[in-house]
Amino acid sequence: MTDRRPVPFIDLKAQQARIAVDLRRRLDAVLAHCQFVLGPEVAELEGALARFCGAKHCVSVSSGTDALQIAMMAEGIGPGDAVFLPAFTYTATAEVPLVLGAVPVFVDVDPATFQIDPGHLEARIAEVRAAGRLTPRMLIGVDLFGQPADWPALAAVAARAGMATLDDCAQSFGASLGGRMLGVMADATATSFFPSKPLGAYGDGGALFTESDARADLYRSLRTHGEGTTRYEVLRTGMNGRLDTMQAAVLLSKMTVFPEELAARERVAQYYDSRLGNAVVTPTRVADSTAAWAIYAILLPDAAARARMQDGLKAAGIPSAIYYPKPLHRQPAYRDAHDGAALPVSENLAERIMALPIHPDLTEDDLSRICDAVLAHA
Numbered sequence: 001m002t003d004r005r006p007v008p009f010i011d012l013k014a015q016q017a018r019i020a021v022d023l024r025r026r027l028d029a030v031l032a033h034c035q036f037v038l039g040p041e042v043a044e045l046e047g048a049l050a051r052f053c054g055a056k057h058c059v060s061v062s063s064g065t066d067a068l069q070i071a072m073m074a075e076g077i078g079p080g081d082a083v084f085l086p087a088f089t090y091t092a093t094a095e096v097p098l099v100l101g102a103v104p105v106f107v108d109v110d111p112a113t114f115q116i117d118p119g120h121l122e123a124r125i126a127e128v129r130a131a132g133r134l135t136p137r138m139l140i141g142v143d144l145f146g147q148p149a150d151w152p153a154l155a156a157v158a159a160r161a162g163m164a165t166l167d168d169c170a171q172s173f174g175a176s177l178g179g180r181m182l183g184v185m186a187d188a189t190a191t192s193f194f195p196s197k198p199l200g201a202y203g204d205g206g207a208l209f210t211e212s213d214a215r216a217d218l219y220r221s222l223r224t225h226g227e228g229t230t231r232y233e234v235l236r237t238g239m240n241g242r243l244d245t246m247q248a249a250v251l252l253s254k255m256t257v258f259p260e261e262l263a264a265r266e267r268v269a270q271y272y273d274s275r276l277g278n279a280v281v282t283p284t285r286v287a288d289s290t291a292a293w294a295i296y297a298i299l300l301p302d303a304a305a306r307a308r309m310q311d312g313l314k315a316a317g318i319p320s321a322i323y324y325p326k327p328l329h330r331q332p333a334y335r336d337a338h339d340g341a342a343l344p345v346s347e348n349l350a351e352r353i354m355a356l357p358i359h360p361d362l363t364e365d366d367l368s369r370i371c372d373a374v375l376a377h378a
């Protein structure tokens, strides 16, 4: 009889079982000292994360979204500023410029790697300059789905335009490009520890990475209400944006298995590549990179073929997901901010893309069932 037990899209319970002893020890230590805000685990985690990716500074914060916001506040982004970002990404990337009064300028993505297109970025900067209404101030490059964006090209375009660079690495912490880990590619790197990200906490969390001492100082001030050298000196408008000690303890425990989990995700990706590559469009690898594989996305010929595939998988107990069904410039919240530029690749991907389960605890049996089901409906 065919096995129709549901395969989990992500499996946080299996992961918890692998780290159970260390996790319990870590949580008990926090319960013993009761320093729930900025306890010793927070600084320990920041040191471990900075060493892991080779960045000079790590400042932990309350979420990936707050990491983006603090990075933009530190650059003084506000009204009259243009912030360039891909149209094909999670909503948080576009939300923060608007919260700060700036304007998101949507850039199309590469049809093969789904990463922001440096050539189109250059064209969009020229358009904004020609319109004369906004000042190009910042690029947010997103490392989409676990693979790195083309940072050498993006950094060159941003430098020519005199713009600061922010790496939205929420989906890709642990990936590398040209032998260097993400975290050191831009003026600032923001990541997320949302539970479903490759390195996830048991609640919200995030971190900023930078090589700049001045930026790191600003981030620490901004995450605690803009405080100065004493708690009661307020230097600037900040926010309450700290990472909880409990989440730092969870993340320290997860760090002990993170490298092997990245290797397991890569094995899943290679399994899919080899079994599905002739039947559907599997992900194109970014050259000279390693991936964190937050999401493994395939392309179907069109929206109808995708709907048939999702129905077929569902009947076989295989979950799938669509990241993203709508590019951001088509979302009601962002439509009015969009200048009307055509973004055909993002629109086409939104119709055809579909994500398969990927996590370190998928078994051989799960993988073969998933691939059988995909091949039966391709």
Ligand SMILES: *Cc1c(COP(=O)(O)O)cnc(C)c1O
Pocket (backbone or CB within 6 Å): 063, 064, 065, 066, 089, 090, 092, 093, 142, 168, 170, 171, 191, 192, 193, 194, 204, 205, 206
């Ligand atoms: C998840 C995500 C964020 C936001 O992170 P949170 O921790 O949920 O606030 C930002 N950008 C991208 C690309 C993401 O995938």
